[in-house]
Amino acid sequence: MFEKLSKPKFIGIVIVISSVLGPIIINFLYSIGNETPIFITMWNAAETLEYFGTLLGATATIAAVVITINYANKSNEVNRIHSEKVNHRNIGIPICIELIDNCNPVIVFEIIEELQRKDDKNNNEENCLKTTEKNLIRFLKM
Numbered sequence: 278m279f280e281k282l283s284k285p286k287f288i289g290i291v292i293v294i295s296s297v298l299g300p301i302i303i304n305f306l307y308s309i310g311n312e313t314p315i316f317i318t319m320w321n322a323a324e325t326l327e328y329f330g331t332l333l334g335a336t337a338t339i340a341a342v343v344i345t346i347n348y349a350n351k352s353n354e355v356n357r358i359h360s361e362k363v364n365h366r367n368i369g370i371p372i373c374i375e376l377i378d379n380c381n382p383v384i385v386f387e388i389i390e391e392l393q394r395k396d397d398k399n400n401n402e403e404n405c406l407k408t409t410e411k412n413l414i415r416f417l418k419m
Contacts, residue, residue: 292336299329 282290307322318325 288340292333292340296333299333300326303329 303322303325307325320328
């Protein structure tokens with residue numbers, strides 16, 4: 278039966294059972310001690326119950342802190358993953374837009390024509406075909 282329970286659930290069940298049975302056992306032991314003293318203590322039942330309550334409160338506080346820390350770690354991990362996704366998206370969108378713009382045939386021809394105009398000023402009409410090929414190669418290397 279206990280093999281199927283996870284560790285936090287098992288610890289929770291033990292805490293609940295001890296919080297219910299602890300005061301009952303303390304009360305029972307002190308009620309028996311009044312009739313036939315089995316053991317003699319320097320404190321009474323009320324002080325023992327206070328001590329038990331303090332231990333139970335400390336245990337509950339520690340459990341709450343552990344749960345809070347685990348929740349904060351999981352939340353930080355989710356926020357980190359979300360932030361990375363947003364950053365990647367913000368990086369990817371401009372690159373995609375630039376690729377789409379560069380693949381636009383109108384822009385390709387405009388760049389080639391501009392390069393051709395620059396070369397036409399420097400070259401004569403015979404080398405026009407070679408210049409266009411050079412410009413296309415230059416554009417592809419960009």
